[in-house]
Amino acid sequence: MKLSSSKIKKTNKTDLTVVLPTFNESQNISSLxxxxxxxxxxxxxxxxxxDDESNDGTAEIVRNLxxxxxxxxxxxxIGRFGLSSAIKEGVLDSSSEYVAVMDSDGQHxxxxxxxxxxxxxxxxxxxxxxxxxxxxxxxxxLSKRRKSGSEFANxxxxxxxxxxxxxxxxxxxxFFIFRNDSCKDFIREIKVDGFKFLYxxxxxxxGKLSVGEIPLIFKPRLSGKSKIExxxxxxxxxxxxxTFSFRLLPRRAISFALIGFTGILVQLSVTYFLxxxxxxxxxxxxxxxxxxxxxxxFLxxxxxTFxxxxxxxxxxxxxxxxxxxxxxxxxxxxxxISTTFYRVxxxxxxxxxxxxxxxxxxxxxxxxxxxxxxxx
Numbered sequence: 001m002k003l004s005s006s007k008i009k010k011t012n013k014t015d016l017t018v019v020l021p022t023f024n025e026s027q028n029i030s031s032l033x034x035x036x037x038x039x040x041x042x043x044x045x046x047x048x049x050x051d052d053e054s055n056d057g058t059a060e061i062v063r064n065l066x067x068x069x070x071x072x073x074x075x076x077x078i079g080r081f082g083l084s085s086a087i088k089e090g091v092l093d094s095s096s097e098y099v100a101v102m103d104s105d106g107q108h109x110x111x112x113x114x115x116x117x118x119x120x121x122x123x124x125x126x127x128x129x130x131x132x133x134x135x136x137x138x139x140x141x142l143s144k145r146r147k148s149g150s151e152f153a154n155x156x157x158x159x160x161x162x163x164x165x166x167x168x169x170x171x172x173x174x175f176f177i178f179r180n181d182s183c184k185d186f187i188r189e190i191k192v193d194g195f196k197f198l199y200x201x202x203x204x205x206x207g208k209l210s211v212g213e214i215p216l217i218f219k220p221r222l223s224g225k226s227k228i229e230x231x232x233x234x235x236x237x238x239x240x241x242x243t244f245s246f247r248l249l250p251r252r253a254i255s256f257a258l259i260g261f262t263g264i265l266v267q268l269s270v271t272y273f274l275x276x277x278x279x280x281x282x283x284x285x286x287x288x289x290x291x292x293x294x295x296x297x298f299l300x301x302x303x304x305t306f307x308x309x310x311x312x313x314x315x316x317x318x319x320x321x322x323x324x325x326x327x328x329x330x331x332x333x334x335x336x337i338s339t340t341f342y343r344v345x346x347x348x349x350x351x352x353x354x355x356x357x358x359x360x361x362x363x364x365x366x367x368x369x370x371x372x373x374x375x376x
Contacts (some may be wrong), residue, residue: 162207
């Protein structure tokens with residue numbers, strides 16, 4: 001039996017998925033989704049919301065919207081969090097020809113979706129990003145302090161990435177759109193503990209993508225606060241050093257090493273305090289300073305290096321005990337090597353301690369990663 005042409009459903013609409021990572025966006029998410037849904041007349045549109053256990057009802061709002069509109073889908077993550085990992089999960093969950101990523105705080109105009117996709121298709125590009133710092137951009141929601149900080153971060157990023165991306169003016173943007181077939185393999189390689197998803201994406205692609213940008217109208221945040229904090233800035237520093245090392249040094253090893261330098265300062269300071277101000281001799285002072293230094297290293301690493309799997313409450317206390325047990329052999333080695341160097345080679349307390357610290361670094365990183373924070 002022949003079907004009449006009127007019953008054959010055809011569509012020439014562009015296949016587009018919009019990924020929205022969320023965490024406590026209950027005041028933003030409904031209006032954002034509804035504004036994006038207005039473009040269903042232009043696109044074969046799907047929206048994937050990846051929520052990190054919001055405690056303000058964001059997931060419930062999205063779940064209710066998904067019941068009435070099959071274009072909306074919720075990925076409610078349990079026990080996992082992080083902006084980069086949320087974006088990666090949402091992107092890899094999409095089979096659309098084109099995929100867009102937007103922050104969910106209401107600062108990006110959904111009308112930019114149509115403009116960015118048109119540029120992507122017309123100029124046969126792999127990736128188009130929305131820039132806050134394009135000459136034609138309009139910034140309504142960025143303080144002078146945050147703008148200066150973002151511009152500084154962008155300049156550092158430019159030097160660390162391929163020269164083929166030097167024309168980009170905003171490596172830290174939360175708005176971009178790309179061709180799924182040419183970008184998905186790069187996205188699979190992204191390590192989700194990096195600073196910014198887009199920056200990691202560009203670093204991994206090593207100049208192999210054709211990239212354009214459009215100006216953004218960057219609006220004030222509808223609700224919530226900026227996510228810029230010490231841990232985020234630390235991630236940016238580690239990502240830069242990771243890229244400058246040609247991505248050969250493990251990211252966590254870089255972080256562990258930098259924090260190890262703070263441990264050196266703690267150990268040297270405590271040793272000086274005990275010897276000069278209290279009068280304890282070096283052989284006894286070094287015992288206290290090494291333990292205090294190890295404890296400070298553990299606590300800072302828990303906050304920064306292993307933030308995504310950080311230990312809390314009793315687990316934090318148990319982790320400290322494990323860390324001190326795991327580090328007991330190198331702690332003893334540190335003390336023994338330092339005192340031997342001081343007694344046999346040179347009575348220079350600085351170099352005596354540095355020799356011990358350097359010898360035990362590799363053991364501390366490898367053993368504590370495996371047995372304290374349970375990483376492979």
